[in-house]
Amino acid sequence: MTDPLAGTQPEFGGMPARLYSCTPTRLMTWLECPRRYRMSYLDRPPPRKGPPWAHNSFGASVHNALAGWWRLPRPARTVAAAGSLLAQGWIGDGYAGTAQSEEQLARASRMVEAYAARLDPAAEPLGVERTVGLRTSAIVLSGRIDRLDERQAPGGGSELAVVDYKTGRRPLTGEDARTSMPLALYALAAARVLRRPCHRVELHHLPTGQVLGCDHTEQGLARQLSRAEDVAAECAAADGKFSAGAPAGQRDEVFPPRPGPGCGWCDFRAHCPEGVAASAARRPWDGLDTGDDLAGGR
Template sequence: MSQIEMPGMPRRLFSATPSKLASFADCPRRYRFAYVDRPTPPKGPAWAHNSVGAAVHAALRSWWELPVEKRTTGAARQLLYTAWSANGFRDDEQSGRWRARAAGWLTDYVEELDPTDEPVGTERTVGATTERLALSGRVDRIDQRGDELVVVDYKTGRTPSTDDEARGSPALAAYVLGVRRTLRRPCTRVELHHLPSGTVAAFEHTDRSLANHVRRAEDIALDITAATEAAAAGEDPDVAFPTTPGMQCSWCDFRPSCPTGQAAAPARDTWSFLAEEEPAQAAGSAADTRS
C-alpha cells in the first residue's frame, strides 16, 4: 500500500545521484533497465577505457591512504599495476601498453602533488537536500584551499577538460552542494584534473549557478517520477520509458537488451574509445570518454 501524504507532512524527497539523473536524461529506457526493472537486464561487455579510468582512480585513492613517507611515484605506479584490469582490451599486448601509458600519466601527476598536503576526503560520499531531491554522490578528492574546500574530479579521457565542462557538470555542482551540507564548510570551486594532458579545468560556482543546476535536476526527477508512476499504473513500460536512439546506442551497457538500440547504430569494439596511440603503435579509434 502506498503511503498517503497528509497535510503538513514533509514532502517525500526523490533519492538521486548524478549518474542516476544523467541516465534518465540520456535515455529513459536505459534508466528503466538500470533502476526499475528487476532482475536487471544483462549488460554488454566491459569497456577498455572504463578499465583505464577505474585503475587510475583506485591507485590515486590508495596513494593518499598510504603513510606520508610512502607516497612516492614508485608507489603510485605499483598501486596502478595492482588495480589494473585487462577487461575490454583487444588482447594482453594492448592492455600492457595502456597500463604503461596510464602509469606514465600517474607518475607525472603525483610528482606535482605535495604528499604532506592531506586531502579533506578521498572517494568521500556527500549529500544534500533540495525542495524535491535527496542528492548524494562520491567525490574523488576534496582539498582544503585557504578557508574553502575544493572539489577535485580526475579525468582520463582522450581530450583535455575545459572550464565550460567544469561549469556545466551536474555532478560537480551536486558535489559542491553535498560538501557544503555534509562538511559544513564553504565550497565554490570545482576542478577537473585531466591526467593524460596534465591540465586543470576549473569553475567557481555561485548561488545562481547552483540554483540552475538544482532546477534542472528537479525537473528530471519530476519526469522520472511521472514515468515510474505511469508504468506502475499499467502503462506499457516501453511507452513510459521511451528510448532515445542514436549513435550512443553503439556503446550503451544495455544494448543486448534493447532491439531499438541495436537497430539504431552498429556495435563498437570495446577498446574503440581508447585515444589514438603513437604512430608506431597500433592505433585505436579516437573517441572521448566519461572516465
C-alpha cells in the same frame, strides 16, 4: 560513484511529500536516455549488459590508484608508489588480450606518475572517494567525490574544491566544468556535509594534465539544484508509472529511447533496436586511446 538503489520513498497519510532518492548519475542517465534509465534502474531482473569496456577498466584502475595513494602514510606518497598501486590493482577486463592490457598499463603508469609528480603529498585532502549528500524539499541526493580539497582562498582563509578525475580521450574545456550538473551537486553536497561554502569545482584531465576549473556563484549552484529537482520530478513520475504497471506497449511513451551515434557505447544496445539502427557496434576495447595520447574511460 556509488549508486544506491534509489527511487521514491513511500508516502504515508499526513506525512510530507515524498522525496526522490537519487545520485547525479541516475539523473544524468534519465537526461541522456530514458530507456537506458529504465533498463539500468527499474527493470527486474535487469537486462543483461554487454561485455565490460576496457576504457572503464582503465578509468577505474587509475581512480583506485590515486585514491590509494592519498591513503598511504605521507612519506610513502611517492611518484613510484603511484605506479605500484596502479600495477597492483590493475583491472584487465575488456582488453583485446594480454598484450594490449600490458601496453595500456604502461601508458596508465606514465600518466599516473606524471600526475603524482605534480601533487604535494603534504596537501592532505579533506576527503578521498568521500560520500556526500544533501536533502531538499524534493530530493535526497548522494554521491561520491573523487577528492575534496581545502585550498587557500584568493581573499584569505580557505575554500573547498571538488576534484573529479577524468581519463577519457576527449579533450575537455572549462565549459565542461561550468555546465556539469553532477559537479555542481557535489559542491552543494560537500558544503552541506562540511557546513562550509563550496563553489570551486575542477576536472583533472589526466591524459593532458589539464585542470579545468570553475568558481560557481551561489546563483549558479541554485540553478543547477533547481534543474536537478526538475529532472528528479520527471524520474519520480516515470518511476510511478512503471510501478503502477504501465503496459509494455506504453513503456516507450514513458521511457522513450534517444538513439544516436553514442548508442554504440550503451551497455544495453543489444536490447534496443533503435540504438542498433543508429550506431555502429563497438568492440570492448574501442574506447581506448591507442595513439600517442593517453586515454581511458571515466
